[in-house]
Amino acid sequence: MSKLKYFVQQSWLLLVSSFFFGLLIAVTNGALSGRIEQNRIAKLNALTKALLPDAERFQPLDTDIEVQLPDGSKEKATIFEAFSGDGQRIGFSFNARGTGFTGPIELVVAVDKDFQKLMGFSVLASSETPGFGDQIKSDYYRRQFINAPADKLMLVKTGSAAAVDSQIVAITGATVSSQAVVNIVNTFVTQIRDQMQKKGLIGNVGQ
Amino acid sequence: MSASNGSISSPYSVALFSGLWRENPTFRLLIGLCPPLAVTSAVKPALTMGLSVIFVLVCSNLVVSLMRNLLRPHLRIIMFTVTIATFVTICDLFLKAYQPQMSEILGAYVPLIIVNCLIIFRAEARASKSGPLISILDGIGMGAGFTIALCILAGVREILATGHVFDIQVMPKAFVPWLAMQMPVGAFITLGLILGLINVLTRKKES
Numbered sequence: 353m354s355k356l357k358y359f360v361q362q363s364w365l366l367l368v369s370s371f372f373f374g375l376l377i378a379v380t381n382g383a384l385s386g387r388i389e390q391n392r393i394a395k396l397n398a399l400t401k402a403l404l405p406d407a408e409r410f411q412p413l414d415t416d417i418e419v420q421l422p423d424g425s426k427e428k429a430t431i432f433e434a435f436s437g438d439g440q441r442i443g444f445s446f447n448a449r450g451t452g453f454t455g456p457i458e459l460v461v462a463v464d465k466d467f468q469k470l471m472g473f474s475v476l477a478s479s480e481t482p483g484f485g486d487q488i489k490s491d492y493y494r495r496q497f498i499n500a501p502a503d504k505l506m507l508v509k510t511g512s513a514a515a516v517d518s519q520i521v522a523i524t525g526a527t528v529s530s531q532a533v534v535n536i537v538n539t540f541v542t543q544i545r546d547q548m549q550k551k552g553l554i555g556n557v558g559q
Numbered sequence: 560m561s562a563s564n565g566s567i568s569s570p571y572s573v574a575l576f577s578g579l580w581r582e583n584p585t586f587r588l589l590i591g592l593c594p595p596l597a598v599t600s601a602v603k604p605a606l607t608m609g610l611s612v613i614f615v616l617v618c619s620n621l622v623v624s625l626m627r628n629l630l631r632p633h634l635r636i637i638m639f640t641v642t643i644a645t646f647v648t649i650c651d652l653f654l655k656a657y658q659p660q661m662s663e664i665l666g667a668y669v670p671l672i673i674v675n676c677l678i679i680f681r682a683e684a685r686a687s688k689s690g691p692l693i694s695i696l697d698g699i700g701m702g703a704g705f706t707i708a709l710c711i712l713a714g715v716r717e718i719l720a721t722g723h724v725f726d727i728q729v730m731p732k733a734f735v736p737w738l739a740m741q742m743p744v745g746a747f748i749t750l751g752l753i754l755g756l757i758n759v760l761t762r763k764k765e766s
Contacts, residue, residue, distance in 0.1 A: 365629050366638060373645035380649045384656040391659040477663070482600070482720075483738035 396460065399474040400432065400445045403462035407434035407442055415551060419543045421450065422535070429544055434462075441465045446544060447476065450536035453528040455479040457488070459536055463502050467545045467554050472498040473537060485529030493530070496520050502541050507534045574685070574693045578701035584677045585708035586757050591677030595712055596746040598668050602724055605713035607661045609706025611650045611669060616678050617698035618646040623686035624694035630687060639682040640673070647672045677705060715749050716740045 360367075401407055413431040420426050431446040445462040457478040462471035472494060480486045487493055492513065497505075499516045506519050507530055513521040522530040548554050582588055585595050598608045619642045630638060651669045654662040662669065672678065681701055686694040714724060720740035722730035739745050 362631055363634065365626065365631070366634060366641065369626070369638070370641060373641060377645060377648050377652075380652050384652045387656040388652070388659075391656065395659065482741040483736075 399460045403472045404434045404443050406436045408437040409435045417547045419540055443471055448536050448540035452480050452532040453485045467502050470497050470500045470502050480529045484526040487523045488529050488533050493523055504538050505534050507531050571696055574697040575700040578704035583704040591675045599713035599716055600741045601717045602713045604664045605709040609709045612705055613702030614650055615646045615672055616702045617695055619643045620686040620694040620698035621691055623682045624691045627687045639679050643678050644673045712749055716745050
């Protein structure tokens with residue numbers, strides 16, 4: 353009993369203030385969490401809308417599609433269906449991630465409504481080297497993915513960046529970052545496409 | 560640590576002004592050096608970080624000062640940490656809600672303010688020994704000194720790395736950006752040179 357008394361005597365300030373600090377954080381979080389969530393959605397929408405300019409509305413796709421990452425782990429994919437103003441499905445977008453040169457890379461990838469060709473990608477988060485690897489955000493590199501076939505892409509060192517094909521020309525001095533983006537796109541696009549075809553969500557046109 | 564030279568003598572002005580130059584945390588005391596090295600690649604994130612630190616420092620100094628007579632010596636560090644962590648979490652939530660872009664750039668470095676030794680040092684050296692008013696002034700002064708130091712570092716690095724500050728072009732068009740300044744190496748070199756310069760200046764002043 354005296355032990356308990358000693359314990360309380362020593363630590364009552366910590367216990368009381370922890371309670372109040374916790375309360376303070378909870379109130380702040382309650383007041384701001386809606387806005388934070390809105391910011392996140394707004395950013396994702398803005399990025400996706402840049403890839404699918406005709407899209408008016410995005411709706412999360414209600415299916416269980418898991419993507420197996422190169423490290424063996426599995427991740428549930430969050431896929432959005434994009435609709436135009438008159439209710440036509442015009443494409444899909446999904447988040448994709450993988451490992452770059454200096455850390456994780458997170459992308460938003462958009463494809464057309466039949467999963468036939470890519471509509472492009474945007475970088476959500478990355479920490480690639482400034483001036484080299486971070487050029488994966490440049491229009492020069494990203495344009496190569498627009499209208500490229502939604503199938504296995506290949507990274508090449510030389511070639512025409514303007515040609516619309518499955519060959520992506522690497523960024524000079526940033527082969528690893530370029531390859532990382534190509535790998536992420538390949539991993540997610542092919543696996544999501546195959547599983548969506550199996551589930552009958554999209555046609556088997558290309559097969 | 561006390562004011563011995565005539566011009567500043569009142570304890571309040573000492574508390575407010577000593578952090579700006581004589582005890583500048585970054586340039587004179589060399590404490591809390593993680594943000595000066597990590598978030599000074601551009602002025603805007605540096606300024607955001609500085610203002611966040613001022614907020615946390617003032618709040619934690621005030622709270623620690625108010626509870627200074629209740630502190631148990633062997634539990635004081637954990638009390639400081641709990642207090643600081645609370646205000647850092649609140650600050651982090653505010654940034655996420657109202658400055659999502661800055662919050663993304665600063666990333667993990669905002670939560671890391673919790674372990675910034677500048678703040679725990681002020682709690683230990685000043686707030687746990689003085690009244691609330693002096694503690695607040697001390698927080699403002701130290702925080703401002705820290706913010707100014709961050710902005711000087713960031714200004715030099717941003718100008719040399721990109722040729723502009725706050726999106727305003729300051730270097731002639733022919734200027735070739737020094738990309739290295741944007742990388743960690745730029746932070747170390749700039750900080751080292753500024754410290755050297757300040758040492759030379761103070762030595763001249765003393766002799």
